[in-house]
Amino acid sequence: MSVIEINNLRKTYRVHIKQEGLLASLKGFVRRKYRTVRAVDGISAKIEEGEIVGFLGPNGAGKTTTLKMLSGLIFPTSGEATVLGYVPWQRDNAYRRQFALVMGQKNQLWWDLPAADSFRLLKEIYNIPDAQYHHTLEELTTLLGITELMSQPVRELSLGERMKLELVAALLHSPKVLFLDEPTIGLDVVSQSNIRACLREYNRDKNITILLTSHYMQDIEALCKRVVVINHGRLIFDGKLNEIVERFSEHKIIKFRFREGDMPDDLTPFGEVLELAGPAVTLRVERSQVAELTGHVLANHAIDDIAIEEIPIEEVIGEVFNASEPEP
Amino acid sequence: MGTALGRYARIFGCFARNGLVRELGFRVNFVFTVISEILWLGMMLVFVKVIFGYTKNVEGWSGDEYLFLLGTHFLISSLFETFFFGNLQRVSHLIRTGDLDFVLLKPVSTQFLLSLERMDYAALANAPLGLFLCGYAFVQTGASLTAANVVMYALLVCSGVITLYSLMFMFSATSVWLIRQTSASHFWFYLTSCSKYPAEIYKPMVRGVLWFVLTFIFPVLIVANLPASVMVRSFEPFLVVYAVVSAALLLMLSSLVFNWALRWYRSASS
Numbered sequence: 001m002s003v004i005e006i007n008n009l010r011k012t013y014r015v016h017i018k019q020e021g022l023l024a025s026l027k028g029f030v031r032r033k034y035r036t037v038r039a040v041d042g043i044s045a046k047i048e049e050g051e052i053v054g055f056l057g058p059n060g061a062g063k064t065t066t067l068k069m070l071s072g073l074i075f076p077t078s079g080e081a082t083v084l085g086y087v088p089w090q091r092d093n094a095y096r097r098q099f100a101l102v103m104g105q106k107n108q109l110w111w112d113l114p115a116a117d118s119f120r121l122l123k124e125i126y127n128i129p130d131a132q133y134h135h136t137l138e139e140l141t142t143l144l145g146i147t148e149l150m151s152q153p154v155r156e157l158s159l160g161e162r163m164k165l166e167l168v169a170a171l172l173h174s175p176k177v178l179f180l181d182e183p184t185i186g187l188d189v190v191s192q193s194n195i196r197a198c199l200r201e202y203n204r205d206k207n208i209t210i211l212l213t214s215h216y217m218q219d220i221e222a223l224c225k226r227v228v229v230i231n232h233g234r235l236i237f238d239g240k241l242n243e244i245v246e247r248f249s250e251h252k253i254i255k256f257r258f259r260e261g262d263m264p265d266d267l268t269p270f271g272e273v274l275e276l277a278g279p280a281v282t283l284r285v286e287r288s289q290v291a292e293l294t295g296h297v298l299a300n301h302a303i304d305d306i307a308i309e310e311i312p313i314e315e316v317i318g319e320v321f322n323a324s325e326p327e328p
Numbered sequence: 329m330g331t332a333l334g335r336y337a338r339i340f341g342c343f344a345r346n347g348l349v350r351e352l353g354f355r356v357n358f359v360f361t362v363i364s365e366i367l368w369l370g371m372m373l374v375f376v377k378v379i380f381g382y383t384k385n386v387e388g389w390s391g392d393e394y395l396f397l398l399g400t401h402f403l404i405s406s407l408f409e410t411f412f413f414g415n416l417q418r419v420s421h422l423i424r425t426g427d428l429d430f431v432l433l434k435p436v437s438t439q440f441l442l443s444l445e446r447m448d449y450a451a452l453a454n455a456p457l458g459l460f461l462c463g464y465a466f467v468q469t470g471a472s473l474t475a476a477n478v479v480m481y482a483l484l485v486c487s488g489v490i491t492l493y494s495l496m497f498m499f500s501a502t503s504v505w506l507i508r509q510t511s512a513s514h515f516w517f518y519l520t521s522c523s524k525y526p527a528e529i530y531k532p533m534v535r536g537v538l539w540f541v542l543t544f545i546f547p548v549l550i551v552a553n554l555p556a557s558v559m560v561r562s563f564e565p566f567l568v569v570y571a572v573v574s575a576a577l578l579l580m581l582s583s584l585v586f587n588w589a590l591r592w593y594r595s596a597s598s
Contacts, residue, residue, distance in 0.1 A: 013594070073429050073595045096435035108430035112350045121342045125434050125441075127335055153353075 001085065003177060003209045004047040004070065009079035010233075011040040011065050039065040041233030042079070050207040052199075054214070054224035054241070058321050062233040063213040067179045070211070071101045083177055097126060099177040100170035104185035107166055109154045115165045116150040119172060126173035133172070140168045143198045160191030167195065171202065180212040184219055196222045217314050231321055241313070248323070249316045252290050253309040254283045259302035270297070279304070284311075339436065340444055347447035361450030369457055372398060372524075387528035389561075394526065395465035396560045401524040401552040402458030404488045409451035411489075415443050416496045420503035426596035438590075439583055443497065462559075471560045484555035484568065487575035491551055492520065494578035501582075501589040523548040547574050 017033045019025070040062040047053050055063045068074045070081060072088035072095070081088060086095035109118045123133045141147045144164045154162060163183065170178065180199075184192040200223060203210055214220055220227060220241065227244065229237040237244060254271070258264075258279045267273050270293055271285035285293055290308065297303065310316075351358055376398065380391035389397070419442055422428040431441050466473070499516055522530070522542055527549040530539035542549040550571045558568065 068429075068595050071429075071433060073432050074593060075591050091432065091438075093435040096433060101429070101433055103429070106427060106429060110346060110350070112353060113346055117346050117349060121339070121346060124335065124338045124342050125436050 002046040003049045003084060004045070004211065005082050006043055006045045006070070007080045009040055009043045009066065009069060009081055010038070010077045011069060011074065012077045013037045013039055038233050040069070040076070043230060043233070043235050045228055045235065045238055047209060047211065049209055050203070051226060052203055052210040052212065052223050054212055054220040054227040055230070056213070056220065056227050056317060057230040061231045063230060064181055067101065067181050067211065067213065071099070071179055072096070097173065098175055099179065100173070100175040101179045102166055102170045102181065102183050104163065104182035107162060109162070109165060109169060111155050112153055114151045114153055115169070118169060122169060122172050128173055136172055136174060137168070140171055143201060144168065144194060160187045163187060163191065164195065167198065174206070176208060178208055178210045180210065182214055183212070184214060184216055192216065192218070199223060217317070221313065229317070229320060236320065244320065245310050245313060245316050248320045249311045250287055251284050251311055252287055253311060254285050254290065254294065255307040255309070256281050256283070256297060256303055257305040259304055262302045264301065336436070336440065343445055344447050348449060351449045358450050362453045365454050366457070369402060387526050389526045389528070390469070392465050392468040393556070393560045396462055396469065397526065397552055397556040398524060399458045399461030399465055400485070400556045402461060403455055404485055404492070404552055406451055406454035406458055407485070407489045408492045410448050410455070412443055412493045412496070413451070414446050414448045416493070416500045418446070419500035423503045423593065424596065428593060429595055439497070439586055443493070466560065469560045477559055480558045480568065481555045484558060484571055487572045488551035488555060490575040490579055491547055494575070494582040495546060495548070497582040498585045501586045504589040504592045519546055519548055523551045523553070527553045
């Protein structure tokens with residue numbers, strides 16, 4: 001059985017429509033208008049033990065809502081899900097002992113106290129034996145390089161330092177499943193890569209299953225072999241990260257460096273010109289034309305250098321999001 | 329079972345410790361809270377002095393008996409505020425901001441974590457004030473002290489605290505639907521203000537409807553009145569049993585209401 005099984009999961013909200021202006025607000029006070037929002041609209045997926053899966057989608061796509069259902073924070077409108085064999089929203093203590101949720105936008109550490117005090121509380125809540133507690137704490141703080149931050153009140157720490165401590169707090173009880181909702185949001189490049197390195201190492205050592213959302217493609221590229229893309233609550237792709245490019249990108253980038261004086265005057269028949277700097281040209285070319293075009297150019301022009309590249313993954317994902325917009 | 333209890337006790341110990349560390353970080357706040365509570369008690373005493381300057385008794389309660397009631401009210405409020413009041417006020421904030429998430433994730437009773445996470449040590453300073461007032465008033469009334477009375481009194485004080493707690497916990501749970509419920513916390517304030525007066529004064533009002541509502545529907549009148557009556561006035565077995573049973577039932581009801589309300593929790597933000 002898979003660690004996480006999601007079957008046709010849905011969540012709809014009824015939201016009160018607030019209109020601008022005093023008069024409209026007065027009307028709204030007397031008679032409310034509602035509209036239904038389908039935050040998650042029939043998602044199914046299976047995730048195996050030890051996988052790190054990236055959950056992609058634009059803001060409001062339903063990623064966080066899905067994570068919250070899998071964490072048992074909110075009830076689905078319909079559909080099923082099990083994590084480690086438990087139905088999350090039944091909030092079984094046995095289930096809650098085995099997973100963790102880290103949210104980049106929310107913190108659980110006591111604001112006015114040093115993190116060490118919050119950790120001691122978590123030790124009691126999760127009933128972690130002394131030896132295991134000290135061992136895990138030592139291991140995690142060394143991994144993240146934050147041993148000296150433990151005794152400072154949390155409110156005096158930087159965002160990056162706080163996030164690392166939040167991660168330690170979430171991993172103290174050695175969960176088998178970890179949900180991460182934008183864990184690197186707002187962090188500087190160094191902190192981001194620290195956190196990525198920690199997660200990768202932790203996943204390799206403990207075979208922990210991780211489901212992660214992020215708007216930073218570096219996070220996804222560094223950690224996830226597999227990605228699930230959703231938009232408007234619907235699943236649009238589930239597979240290997242590089243397959244996204246193959247599947248959704250209809251173009252490639254070709255870079256030519258022509259020999260002096262041998263550059264064609266008109267490049268437009270070859271493809272879309274992205275950059276033109278002296279003899280170096282960057283073109284965007286349809287996938288099906290790539291072989292023919294390069295053959296043609298090599299046969300007819302003297303070329304110093306040539307490179308064929310995929311479109312950067314961010315752009316492809318952007319295209320996928322746009323393509324999945326529903327018809328108005 | 330024993331280990332589970334021990335674990336909850338250790339978690340509570342951690343709360344108490346963390347709360348103390350936090351409180352000690354804000355010395356001035358602590359001092360101000362204690363001073364304002366003493367002033368508040370002082371004002372109540374002046375009020376009692378004035379009332380009983382005009383009359384020897386109010387609906388059968390003498391001045392000293394009433395002082396004992398006031399002391400009991402102070403003691404119960406103090407215990408309630410020390411352990412629960414701040415936590416329960418925070419519940420609606422946690423629900424509105426979505427910070428309830430972290431409480432829901434923990435493999436421990438959500439109600440337990442929510443209700444006891446932060447102890448208010450400044451409020452605890454009122455308990456000796458209340459006890460002192462009770463002691464003084466008790467000697468003045470000349471009532472006799474028996475072991476049975478004291479046990480009964482302690483039991484009723486506890487069930488009073490539990491009654492207040494359960495009512496307010498249910499109020500807090502409503503913020504799942506109301507999102508902002510300042511009106512509910514005002515309602516709470518007025519409701520509990522009634523409990524510091526003798527229950528009998530409500531009987532003539534609105535043909536006894538008010539007394540009925542405040543005794544049997546939102547039973548705040550029995551909270552301080554009953555323990556005070558047991559010590560310095562009369563013992564009414566029916567009401568005593570009713571107080572203990574209703575506290576237990578309200579506690580169970582509050583847990584049912586809360587768990588039911590959580591189905592509508594939306595986990596705001598991000």
